[in-house]
Amino acid sequence: MTTISVRRAVMFDVESILQIYNQGIEDRIATLEEDIKDSDYMHSWYSGRGDRYLVLVAEVGNQVVGWASLNPYSHRCANAGVADLSVYVRRDLRGKGVGSALLNHIETSAKENGFHKIVLFTFPFNANGQGLYSKRGFLEVGVFHNQGKLDGNFVDVMAMEKLL
Ligand SMILES: CC(C)(COP(=O)(O)OP(=O)(O)OC[C@H]1O[C@@H](n2cnc3c(N)ncnc32)[C@H](O)[C@@H]1OP(=O)(O)O)[C@@H](O)C(=O)NCCC(=O)NCCS
Structure with missing residues (x-):
């Protein structure tokens, strides 16, 4: 595969971010969300973030092929x-190093933005x-059993963390 580059997302990227997110929802492998999102939802998500909770996109050949974001964990000051x-x-480019490139950059940005942990x-x-997070040094905190329902069936959710 050609070079993967990573940069800050801009508003123009929101449609690509939406398409890639919806693939993750459809594949039932990434999130408890079941319904695909629309353009209004994704624009509102992007607009409400502020500088600290940044979004990065990965590009291959001038096409956005992946994204990563830092999201608020809690509203408590502590x-x-x-x-x-x-x-x-993006579905057709998984397992080719895009996720690794995104995490490498977002961990650096997180430190610059004053986060000590992801x-x-x-x-x-x-x-x-699991492969990506282990490779990047995330450790398992534990598993919430029957934490949510996906298509009517209970699923477990694993919490992981990395001190930066
Ligand atoms: C999970 C996801 C972000 C990982 O990104 P990726 O670009 O596929 O991952 P990478 O190619 O950088 O691979 C990272 C490591 O994961 C492991 N890995 C990759 N593909 C794998 C596979 N099919 N099976 C097992 N391990 C795999 C490898 O250890 C790899 O490291 P290596 O290439 O040095 O051996 C991506 O697959 C994806 O978008 N999946 C759907 C959405 C999703 O699950 N998001 C995460 C929600 S928690």
Whole structure:
């Protein structure tokens, strides 16, 4: 594969971010969300973030092929140094290093933005996700059993963390 570059997202990227997010929702591997999102939802999500909770996109050949975001973990001041992570790669380019490139950059940006820790919540059966997070040094905190329902069935959710 050609070079993967990572940069800050701009408003123009929101449609690509939406398409990639919806693939993650459809694949039932990444999130408890069941319904695909529309353009209004994604624009509102992007607009409400502010500088600290940034969104990065990965490009291959001038096409956005993945994105990652730092999300608020808690509104309590005591947790201000903790960010929650989202990362999504276009379906046809998973397993080719895009997620690794995004996490490499977002960890650096998180430190610059005053976060000391990133947490994430993932399905234990998400093999790509588990591979990526382990490789990047995220450690398992524990598993919430029957934490949510996906298509009517209970699913477990694993919490992971990385001290930066
Ligand atoms: C999870 C996801 C973000 C990972 O990104 P990615 O670009 O596929 O991951 P990478 O190619 O950087 O791979 C990172 C590591 O994961 C592991 N890995 C990758 N693909 C794998 C697979 N099919 N099976 C098992 N492990 C795999 C490898 O250890 C790999 O490191 P290596 O290439 O040095 O061996 C991506 O697959 C994705 O978007 N999936 C759907 C959405 C999603 O699950 N998001 C996360 C929600 S918690």
